Amino acid sequence: MPDSLTSTLTLRGAHLVGSVNLSTARDTLRTVATRLGDHARRIPDGEVGERFHWILFQGSRFEAVEGLSRVGDEPVVVAGFDVRPHVLDGSVPAGELRFGPLGYAEAAAASYADFVALRAEGVIAPGTRFQVGIPSPLAAVTTFVAAPDRAAVYPAYEAAVLRELDAILATVPAADLAVQVELATDFAFLEGANLGGGAARAWFDRDAGGDEDVVAGCARRAARVAAHVPEGAELGFHLCYGDVAEKHFVEPADTRHLVEMANALVAAVPRPITWVHLPVPIDRDDVPYVAPLAGLGLDEATELYLGLLHHEDGVEGAERRLGAAAQVLGDRVVGVATECGFGRGPSDRTAALLDLHVAVLGA
Known part of the structure; x- marks a missing residue:
């Protein structure tokens, strides 16, 4: 732990959210294993290929569903993907909508083969896990379905996500x-x-005419996905404020909503949660930002990763943000991470960001 932090806060472990800007899954797995070593308990494949922009590739999966039609005649293209929403077109009842494969399982199968090969070569240490990211179904449904039809389409898409997990x-x-x-x-x-x-x-959302508290409603839906993960596998949550052009969709005033969601997940998920990751913006090295973490209800066995590593200010900035967290978390064991995935940043920044994890943790 850096000498400048005098509290009893203990640093242990590096977490990668998922997106890593390297050309292939094999390259990502090899590079992360080599640079992070035993600091990384699990390694993602970098979300290469069509997953480069998180859920945007899911638009084509909605387009392929009989009973859904795009809104508008001309594509609305973002990062090469058509992001026009869909509506129920009346040709198939909402209860009979059926999504095909979403692409997550296909990608996992290909990347896991690379993972196994690299482990056999001794590049990936025994006991390291293969990490797969599954976005909450709310994300794709909100993006690719017009608001009046979201409630009706959601069950079919959620069922498809659970089939992907299977x-x-x-x-x-x-x-x-x-x-x-x-x-x-x-x-x-x-x-x-x-x-x-x-x-x-x-x-x-009850405040928008629905019948649920928004935090509890989000947590309940995420918990249905989480419950599908068997206890022999690890389960974690990435709590995120977005990453478009390396900016949040809104800067959190503090960690209050993050704590509310984490605690709601603890209450709703019927199995152990292995880790929770949350962001710490670059300009928030103050105690008021992290103060709500005092109310975090995670089990002591649940790993907490603070996304406080930023390429702009490196170790020095991470130490400031850790210093603030230490005043709230006391002797809690925490790991470090970036705010979000860094796959959409310049590729020449990747190695330095991986090395930053090690420098903060101590080689």
Whole structure:
């Protein structure tokens, strides 16, 4: 632990959210294993290929569903993906919608083969887990379905996500697997962020005419995905405020909403949670930002990763943010991470960011 931090806070472990800007899954797995060593308990494949922009590739999966139609005649292209929403077109009842494969299981199977090969070569240490990120179904449904039809389409898409998990588990043994459920759109709902077209609102939000508390409603839906992960596999949550052009959709005033969501997940998820990751913005090295962490209700066995590493200010900035956290968390064991994935940043920054994890943790 850096000498400048005099509290009893203990640093242990590096977490990668998922996105890493390297050309292939094999390159990502090899580079992370080599640079992070035993600091990384689990390694993602970098979300290469069509997953480069998180859920944007899911638009084509909605387009392929009989009973859904795109809104508008001309594509609305973001990062090469058509992001026009869909509506129920009346040709198939909502209860009979059926999604095909979503692509997560196919990618996991290919990357896990690389993981196994590199482990056999001795590049990846025994006991390291293969990490797969699964976005909350709320994210894709909110992005690719027009607001009036989201509640009706959600069950079909959620069922498809659970089938993807089944397919992943058929390929990756539970003892090798770590599943990260990713919540980002959920925080847009909590904050009322403008994602285009006004303040984001969940159809189930009591404040928007629904019948649930928005935090509990988001947590309950995420918990249904989490419950599908067997206890032999690890389960984690990435709590996110978005990453478009390396900016949040809104800057959190403090960690209050993050703590509320984490505690709601603890209450809703019927199995152990292995880790929780949350962001710490670059300009928040103050105690008021992290003060709500005093109310975090995680089990002591649950790993807490603070996303406080930033390429702009390196070790010095990380130490300042850790110093603030130490005043709140006391003797808690914490790991370090970046705020979000860093796959959409310049590729020549990747090695230095990986090395920053090691420098902060201590080689």
